[in-house]
Amino acid sequence: MLKSDNVSCITACPVNVFRWFDTPGNPVSEKKADPFNEQACIFCMACVNVCPVAAIDVKPP
Ligand code: SF4
Numbered sequence: 001m002l003k004s005d006n007v008s009c010i011t012a013c014p015v016n017v018f019r020w021f022d023t024p025g026n027p028v029s030e031k032k033a034d035p036f037n038e039q040a041c042i043f044c045m046a047c048v049n050v051c052p053v054a055a056i057d058v059k060p061p
Helices: 046-050
Strands: 019-022 031-034
């Protein structure tokens, strides 16, 4: 289980860009974050700062 299950982009994001989606059988994690609401991003970088695996790349406009 990843550290991100407790502190994650999903809880860090103030505008709810992310939601969980299930990835059953994945050897690393059975859940991943889906940026389904990306257009709401305000480029605060909170998700980038909390991601334990540096998986998020936010490019401000
Ligand atoms: S940079 Fe965007 S997606 Fe990331 S936490 Fe901030 S608002 Fe949410």
